[in-house]
Structures are given as C-alpha cells and as structure tokens.
Amino acid sequence: MIIDTTEVQDINSFSRLEFFKEASGIIWILIPIFTPVLGITIGVLVIVWLEREISAGIQQRIGPEYAGAWGVLQALADGAKLLFKENLFPSRGDTRLFSIGPSIAVISILLSYSVVPFGSHLVLADLNIGVFLWIAISSIAPIGLLMSGYGSNNKYSFLGGLRAAAQSISYEIPLTLCVLSISLLSNSSSTVDIVEAQSKYGFWGWNLWRQPIGFIIFLISSLAECERLPFDLPEAEEELVAGYQTEYSGIKFGLFYVASYLNLLISSLFVTVLYLGGWNISIPYIFVSDFFEINKTDGVFEPTIGIFITLAKTYLFLFIPITTRWTLPRLRMDQLLNLGWKFLLPISLGNLLLTTSSQLFSL
Structure with a gap:
C-alpha cells in the first residue's frame, strides 16, 4: 500500500487549522468573562491599598511598605496567606x-x-x-x-x-x-x-x-x-x-x-x-x-x-x-x-x- 505524503500533510494541516479555530472561538468567549473579573480584582486591590495608606496617614503611622513598592502587593500577600x-x-x-x-x-x-x-x-x-x-x-x-x-x-x-x-x-x-x-x-x-x-x-x-x-x-x-x-x-x-x-x-x-x-x-x-x-x-x-x-x-x-x-x-x-x-x-x-x-x-x-x-x- 502506497501512502501519499502530500495527502497526509494536508490532513494534518487541516486538523491543526480546525483546532486553532476552535481554540480561538473559546478564547473569544472567555475574554468578555475574564476581562471584567480581572478589572474588578484590580479595583479591589487598589481600594485595599488606598484604605491602608489613608488610614495610616490619619493615624500618623507608617502603612504597609515591604510587600512591593509602597506596599502595593500587601493585599496579594494577605490573600495568598489565607488561601493556604x-x-x-x-x-x-x-x-x-x-x-x-x-x-x-x-x-x-x-x-x-x-x-x-x-x-x-x-x-x-x-x-x-x-x-x-x-x-x-x-x-x-x-x-x-x-x-x-x-x-x-x-x-x-x-x-x-x-x-x-x-x-x-x-x-x-x-x-x-x-x-x-x-x-x-x-x-x-x-x-x-x-x-x-x-x-x-x-x-x-x-x-x-x-x-x-x-x-x-x-x-x-x-x-x-x-x-x-x-x-x-x-x-x-x-x-x-x-x-x-x-x-x-x-x-x-x-x-x-x-x-x-x-x-x-x-x-x-x-x-x-x-x-x-x-x-x-x-x-x-x-x-x-x-x-x-x-x-x-x-x-x-x-x-x-x-x-x-x-x-x-x-x-x-x-x-x-x-x-x-x-x-x-x-x-x-x-x-x-x-x-x-x-x-x-x-x-x-x-x-x-x-x-x-x-x-x-x-x-
């Protein structure tokens, strides 16, 4: 039995193309879902950082300063601690x-x-x-x-x-x-x-x-x-x-x-x-x-x-x-x-x- 390598390559390329089409379709479905969630998450992290800095200023003390620049990563550190x-x-x-x-x-x-x-x-x-x-x-x-x-x-x-x-x-x-x-x-x-x-x-x-x-x-x-x-x-x-x-x-x-x-x-x-x-x-x-x-x-x-x-x-x-x-x-x-x-x-x-x-x- 003689196998035509050209046909095999065409079939493989077609299957890869179909896979990429399905993957891109799934990605385009997930983008409208994860983009707002990511934005909301960043918004909450900003609020936590703002509250800690403003509270520190009102109480005349130093707020979080070790986790990232100006303590911006302190909320992420606290969340990771609670997660585990x-x-x-x-x-x-x-x-x-x-x-x-x-x-x-x-x-x-x-x-x-x-x-x-x-x-x-x-x-x-x-x-x-x-x-x-x-x-x-x-x-x-x-x-x-x-x-x-x-x-x-x-x-x-x-x-x-x-x-x-x-x-x-x-x-x-x-x-x-x-x-x-x-x-x-x-x-x-x-x-x-x-x-x-x-x-x-x-x-x-x-x-x-x-x-x-x-x-x-x-x-x-x-x-x-x-x-x-x-x-x-x-x-x-x-x-x-x-x-x-x-x-x-x-x-x-x-x-x-x-x-x-x-x-x-x-x-x-x-x-x-x-x-x-x-x-x-x-x-x-x-x-x-x-x-x-x-x-x-x-x-x-x-x-x-x-x-x-x-x-x-x-x-x-x-x-x-x-x-x-x-x-x-x-x-x-x-x-x-x-x-x-x-x-x-x-x-x-x-x-x-x-x-x-x-x-x-x-x-």
Missing part, C-alpha cells in the same frame, strides 16, 4: 450553610457589576431595569451572611447575621426610594440613559445638584449597606467578637472581606453613575484631546477617557467612606434602626413626592 490556611468547620454547625454563605455574598455582589456602564457602549448588560436589578441582586448578600451566622452554631455569629439582615432591610428602602427619584428625573431606569440624561447640561446637570437630599440619603444608606463605620454593627469586635465571621478561617474568611470591598466599590460606582455624571466630563473632549495630543477621531479615545473619568470619580468618592471609618463612632443598634426607619425613610419618601410633583408640573 486550613479551612475549619464548627463541630455542631450546619456544614452546608456554613460553606454556601460566603459564596452567596460574593456572587450576588459580582453579578451587580453587569449593569455598571463605563461608556455608552461599555456595559455588559444595558437593561431597562438596570438600577433596580442592582438593588434586587445586592439584597441577596445579607441572606448569605444570615446563613453563615446560623450555620456556625455560635450565638455571636448568629447575632451578627441577624444584625446584617435587619440593617439591610432598614436601609434598602430609603436607598430604593432615592434610586426611584433618579429614575423619575431621567425618565428611565437604565444606567446608560441616566448618565446620558445628566450630560445634557454639563457639570450643572449632574443629579448631585438636582437631588442633594437624595444624594445624602443614598450616601448614608450605601455606608450602611456596606457595613462601614459607623454602621459596622454586624461585625462589631467589642460586642460580637467578629460577628458572622467568628468561626471562619482560610479562604472562606477572606471571601467575606472580598465581598465587603466589592460592595464598597459597586456602591461608589453607582454613586458616580447616578449622581456624578458617570463617564461624562465637563471639559470638552476637544480640549482634552489637544492637551494630551490624542486624535479625537480615534475610536479608542472616547472609551478610554470614559473609563478613566468613571474610575477617577469613583476613587475620589471612596475617600468619604475611608475617612469616616476613623472619624465617626459606632452607633448603637437602636440608634441605627431609628435613623433608618424614623428619619431616612420619611425624608426619602418626601423627596420622592417632591420629585414626582415637579415632574408632573413640568409636563
């Missing part, structure tokens, strides 16, 4: 709830990033109910914390989970009413439409000036949702040891801190989108392009500027929750609930009624 630590389980706890709780907290917050726009076309899911989808998804996270506290079979952990659930319910309603006021002003619940509605009048068209009361309520409610001081009662060290985290160790313990910083980042991004004009900048693009000697007609210019402006506003806003951690005392549980139900809820409801009335009279 042993995972312990409480002897009489519910193992399934104990294991699922941290995952629910992280995944529910990660899904919220799908509706955050960095440009008119730079959004994973431009939905008509974008802002309310964020509220609905993020409200699942306290369920994971409650499951973690219950599954730990520890009274301090369970009390921390109950506090997290009560705090989330108390401040979710004022936050939702503020978002509803923004939707009425923008005539849309899409995050992209809300940003574009603010761009019509430049800097003075930001919802920060049109909804100052709503902005303050949204800020306070966001701090409470992120469990930042003065609202960190679910994990108050002096009262509950470590709250719902008491029985956790290793990577599960690290997931709670990842969820906390993810929630802080997504809240700051939504403050930028809802109140600070999103990716829009008051300076005309032509001035920015001339200043940096960039071709305005280049298709990469506007998306790049949009991402930069959104992140710049977000990280500037992050100075508020970081500094309040070291300037305000912790509230008592009754004070926290009274603030949410007796003050923020009526004020946010009145703000919604005023916004509705102004929109009706403007028709």
Whole structure:
C-alpha cells in the first residue's frame, strides 16, 4: 500500500487549522468573562491599598511598605496567606450553610457589576431595569451572611447575621426610594440613559445638584449597606467578637472581606453613575484631546477617557467612606434602626413626592 505524503500533510494541516479555530472561538468567549473579573480584582486591590495608606496617614503611622513598592502587593500577600490556611468547620454547625454563605455574598455582589456602564457602549448588560436589578441582586448578600451566622452554631455569629439582615432591610428602602427619584428625573431606569440624561447640561446637570437630599440619603444608606463605620454593627469586635465571621478561617474568611470591598466599590460606582455624571466630563473632549495630543477621531479615545473619568470619580468618592471609618463612632443598634426607619425613610419618601410633583408640573 502506497501512502501519499502530500495527502497526509494536508490532513494534518487541516486538523491543526480546525483546532486553532476552535481554540480561538473559546478564547473569544472567555475574554468578555475574564476581562471584567480581572478589572474588578484590580479595583479591589487598589481600594485595599488606598484604605491602608489613608488610614495610616490619619493615624500618623507608617502603612504597609515591604510587600512591593509602597506596599502595593500587601493585599496579594494577605490573600495568598489565607488561601493556604486550613479551612475549619464548627463541630455542631450546619456544614452546608456554613460553606454556601460566603459564596452567596460574593456572587450576588459580582453579578451587580453587569449593569455598571463605563461608556455608552461599555456595559455588559444595558437593561431597562438596570438600577433596580442592582438593588434586587445586592439584597441577596445579607441572606448569605444570615446563613453563615446560623450555620456556625455560635450565638455571636448568629447575632451578627441577624444584625446584617435587619440593617439591610432598614436601609434598602430609603436607598430604593432615592434610586426611584433618579429614575423619575431621567425618565428611565437604565444606567446608560441616566448618565446620558445628566450630560445634557454639563457639570450643572449632574443629579448631585438636582437631588442633594437624595444624594445624602443614598450616601448614608450605601455606608450602611456596606457595613462601614459607623454602621459596622454586624461585625462589631467589642460586642460580637467578629460577628458572622467568628468561626471562619482560610479562604472562606477572606471571601467575606472580598465581598465587603466589592460592595464598597459597586456602591461608589453607582454613586458616580447616578449622581456624578458617570463617564461624562465637563471639559470638552476637544480640549482634552489637544492637551494630551490624542486624535479625537480615534475610536479608542472616547472609551478610554470614559473609563478613566468613571474610575477617577469613583476613587475620589471612596475617600468619604475611608475617612469616616476613623472619624465617626459606632452607633448603637437602636440608634441605627431609628435613623433608618424614623428619619431616612420619611425624608426619602418626601423627596420622592417632591420629585414626582415637579415632574408632573413640568409636563
């Protein structure tokens, strides 16, 4: 039997070509998934580094400086340490709830990033109910914390989970009413439409000036949702040891801190989108392009500027929750609930009624 070497080479080259086509198809599918995850991870690492440096400056001490230049790799070192630590389980706890709780907290917050726009076309899911989808998804996270506290079979952990659930319910309603006021002003619940509605009048068209009361309520409610001081009662060290985290160790313990910083980042991004004009900048693009000697007609210019402006506003806003951690005392549980139900809820409801009335009279 005579084998034609030319045919064999053609078959091999064809099979290699098919393999490369399939591999490239898989890569193009994975790129939209891993690119946002990588960006979110870098964003969280930047927040951790910023908080440590700002906290060190407020307390007049030296922050992390050994892990990388200016201590930028300290968060990675801490994460690697937790990754290789042993995972312990409480002897009489519910193992399934104990294991699922941290995952629910992280995944529910990660899904919220799908509706955050960095440009008119730079959004994973431009939905008509974008802002309310964020509220609905993020409200699942306290369920994971409650499951973690219950599954730990520890009274301090369970009390921390109950506090997290009560705090989330108390401040979710004022936050939702503020978002509803923004939707009425923008005539849309899409995050992209809300940003574009603010761009019509430049800097003075930001919802920060049109909804100052709503902005303050949204800020306070966001701090409470992120469990930042003065609202960190679910994990108050002096009262509950470590709250719902008491029985956790290793990577599960690290997931709670990842969820906390993810929630802080997504809240700051939504403050930028809802109140600070999103990716829009008051300076005309032509001035920015001339200043940096960039071709305005280049298709990469506007998306790049949009991402930069959104992140710049977000990280500037992050100075508020970081500094309040070291300037305000912790509230008592009754004070926290009274603030949410007796003050923020009526004020946010009145703000919604005023916004509705102004929109009706403007028709």
